[in-house]
């Protein structure tokens with residue numbers, strides 16, 4: 033009681049931290065999971081295929097293979113693409129670690145191509161400069177939900193005989209030139225982590241139109257093992273199973289698939305709400321000199337996983353860290369996505385060094401993710417805007 037009274041004297045401090053992202057689980061979701069719990073299969077039952085079909089149909093792809101998480105799915109995609117020792121895979125430094133770690137899992141070499149400072153996505157011109165005789169694949173990441181220039185990147189991949197993998201962890205439901213993400217690349221990965229568009233707790237998926245990749249992904253997800261009589265090299269009898277590749281246990285469960293199926297019913301509403309919030313933010317922050325708002329490629333229709341503001345240091349008397357900490361004090365759960373992957377100690381040990389991708393490093397110095405998720409209430413949105421304006425006025429300095 034006393035605490036609340038104290039807080040109300042401080043202008044616009046929320047009583048609890050607003051996270052940058054959060055799931056939205058309703059009663060339909062809970063009932064769907066409970067129904068599976070009461071049934072015969074809690075893992076490897078029929079719900080997984082229903083979930084796979086639903087996502088494949090939604091994004092316009094022929095096949096889908098669900099995985100235990102998005103990182104495992106990317107690992108599977110690298111395996112199916114044939115990435116191995118001596119192979120280079122081009123990706124962006126402004127991404128989650130998994131986009132390039134999956135290359136290392138297969139003993140390949142990640143090659144980082146710099147970003148475009150307008151969209152924060154990998155720059156097709158930089159990809160072209162990094163292509164070599166050893167380039168096996170490109171992993172293009174739709175940062176913050178905005179699709180990469182997938183038309184140009186597809187063309188590059190085709191010209192050079194390179195496998196194109198799209199890391200669409202941020203962009204389920206987004207489209208490029210009117211076509212949904214999932215229907216463009218050789219393989220496309222979605223993640224169902226709770227901050228992403230729909231959740232299964234942990235979960236991921238690869239969609240593809242290529243039957244050969246599809247079969248490889250199925251093997252890889254399940255110890256490299258098959259029981260399908262058509263695929264067996266030998267057949268000792270009805271018990272017989274055969275391990276043909278080195279695979280993993282990367283399976284998802286029916287429980288999770290039931291949650292995912294139910295969440296998919298709400299995906300379009302979730303995205304609609306995200307876009308609404310983005311419009312409110314854009315309007316509120318437009319004209320605030322020194323704040324760089326997210327720019328959109330006219331061909332891409334983002335599904336808005338993240339809203340990133342950049343603070344141009346020339347306009348503020350405090351650095352990004354001070355501003356960041358102050359917003360956290362106001363209970364606004366700001367974040368930074370991402371630290372350029374190659375600056376991580378593990379990557380530095382392999383020989384990657386600062387200066388490799390100057391745009392990515394500039395971006396990292398100035399970027400800040402502010403809360404964006406469909407369950408945000410109008411008051412939450414107002415709290416974010418008020419807090420940003422408060423901190424902005426405190427530190428804005430005309431030069």
Ligand SMILES: *Cc1c(COP(=O)(O)O)cnc(C)c1O
Nearest residue numbers: 101102103128130201223224225
């Ligand atoms: C979330 C994410 C992943 C990995 O997904 P998990 O399901 O958490 O393993 C990969 N790439 C990007 C860009 C992501 O944001």
